[in-house]
Amino acid sequence: MESDSNNFIVFGKPVLTEQEIEAVSSTLRSGWIGTGPKTKEFESAFAKYQGAEQAIAVSSCTAALFVALKAYGIGPGDEVITTAMTFAATLNAIIQAGAKPVIVDVEAGHFTIDAKKAAAAVTSRTKAIIPVHFAGAPADIDALLALREKHGLKIIHDCAHAIETQWKGSRIGAIADASCYSFYSTKNITTIEGGAICSSDASFMERARLYSYQGMTKNAWKRFSASGYQHYDIVSPGFKLNFTDVQATVGLSQLATIDAKYARRSEVWNRYQEAFAGLPVTTPNEDSSEQLHARHLYTLLVDEKRAGLDRDSFLLEMHSRGIGCGVHYRSIPQLSYFAEQFGWTPKLFPNAYQVSETTLSIPLTPYLTDTEAGRIIDAVTEICRAATSRKRKTA
Numbered sequence: 001m002e003s004d005s006n007n008f009i010v011f012g013k014p015v016l017t018e019q020e021i022e023a024v025s026s027t028l029r030s031g032w033i034g035t036g037p038k039t040k041e042f043e044s045a046f047a048k049y050q051g052a053e054q055a056i057a058v059s060s061c062t063a064a065l066f067v068a069l070k071a072y073g074i075g076p077g078d079e080v081i082t083t084a085m086t087f088a089a090t091l092n093a094i095i096q097a098g099a100k101p102v103i104v105d106v107e108a109g110h111f112t113i114d115a116k117k118a119a120a121a122v123t124s125r126t127k128a129i130i131p132v133h134f135a136g137a138p139a140d141i142d143a144l145l146a147l148r149e150k151h152g153l154k155i156i157h158d159c160a161h162a163i164e165t166q167w168k169g170s171r172i173g174a175i176a177d178a179s180c181y182s183f184y185s186t187k188n189i190t191t192i193e194g195g196a197i198c199s200s201d202a203s204f205m206e207r208a209r210l211y212s213y214q215g216m217t218k219n220a221w222k223r224f225s226a227s228g229y230q231h232y233d234i235v236s237p238g239f240k241l242n243f244t245d246v247q248a249t250v251g252l253s254q255l256a257t258i259d260a261k262y263a264r265r266s267e268v269w270n271r272y273q274e275a276f277a278g279l280p281v282t283t284p285n286e287d288s289s290e291q292l293h294a295r296h297l298y299t300l301l302v303d304e305k306r307a308g309l310d311r312d313s314f315l316l317e318m319h320s321r322g323i324g325c326g327v328h329y330r331s332i333p334q335l336s337y338f339a340e341q342f343g344w345t346p347k348l349f350p351n352a353y354q355v356s357e358t359t360l361s362i363p364l365t366p367y368l369t370d371t372e373a374g375r376i377i378d379a380v381t382e383i384c385r386a387a388t389s390r391k392r393k394t395a
């Protein structure tokens with residue numbers, strides 16, 4: 001894929017193949033574009049990929065997290081523990097479910113929840129922990145599962161970055177109690193917007209399915225079947241957070257090439273790791289035998305004391321060289337609503353704050369050409385060298 005005409009490398013640029021565009025056209029012409037047979041097919045394929053008994057496709061990962069909380073009966077009076085380093089979606093899902101969010105810090109120098117701090121935050125009101133497998137690296141799942149056993153909690157995994165992530169040989173979708181995925185346009189596979197819940201807990205999934213579609217017992221496309229017309233019933237309150245067959249058509253095609261996309265991102269990732277090893281910035285950890293990183297975000301930590309320039313200056317330098325970068329994310333206590341509502345300050349979550357102030361994500365999509373990856377490597381290297389020589393001169 002060629003870069004844009006002005007040569008700017010857009011961060012997280014989605015690219016849909018001609019085959020995907022064709023497939024969407026044929027679904028659009030098929031006479032069934034809402035939730036229907038393609039959605040079912042996508043759900044089965046995604047559950048199989050994760051190693052889960054079932055998947056439910058919904059409108060977003062935010063919706064998936066919200067539905068999972070509702071289907072586990074978590075709401076007013078309950079507490080849900082999550083991490084200070086995540087996207088607002090994780091917090092909003094907890095708040096909209098009516099529960100009280102409790103955030104804990106990440107491990108020093110890492111992006112994932114400190115399980116010891118999560119353990120210390122458990123109270124008699126705690127009903128669930130939502131770990132975020134950040135950038136694609138799994139949190140300490142064994143420690144969280146130990147808390148699940150000890151306190152009878154649910155673990156609802158925020159897998160927005162972690163479609164391909166593995167922990168001890170299984171994908172997160174195969175691990176209790178539920179996992180929530182995003183197919184937003186910048187994520188590892190996309191359906192434009194979309195999400196899914198995976199679980200092997202059948203009664204939970206039945207409640208989740210009802211909740212995601214009006215509490216209705218029969219989906220519309222099943223009502224008009226060969227066996228005649230069936231009247232629907234409403235058996236619980238619900239919402240409308242369903243997926244469409246147009247999204248499923250894109251998703252099926254994206255899922256079919258997920259391994260190839262991962263392999264291409266890994267190639268670029270390995271080039272970055274090799275090229276940046278000697279630079280005064282912190283690169284991501286390598287995989288261990290226990291875990292496989294989904295290669296969603298390639299993050300650098302730019303500490304001014306070490307690198308000679310701060311992260312925001314680094315971002316501007318990258319931008320001026322025609323390379324779009326991202327900051328994932330500003331820590332939750334730095335966002336005014338959460339700070340004001342819950343009294344959280346960055347000082348209370350120093351590790352998340354440190355990561356938030358120094359992190360920068362450089363492009364890592366399967367559509368980067370070798371030339372573009374080379375340009376990104378040169379830019380990072382040049383920025384570091386220039387900052388180092390300025391630092392020497394002023395020292």
Ligand SMILES: *Cc1c(COP(=O)(O)O)cnc(C)c1O
Pocket residue numbers: 059060061062063086087089090132158160161181182183184194195
């Ligand atoms: C993107 C993201 C979400 C939300 O996904 P949507 O599908 O856009 O709702 C949730 N959590 C994290 C960590 C994310 O990065």
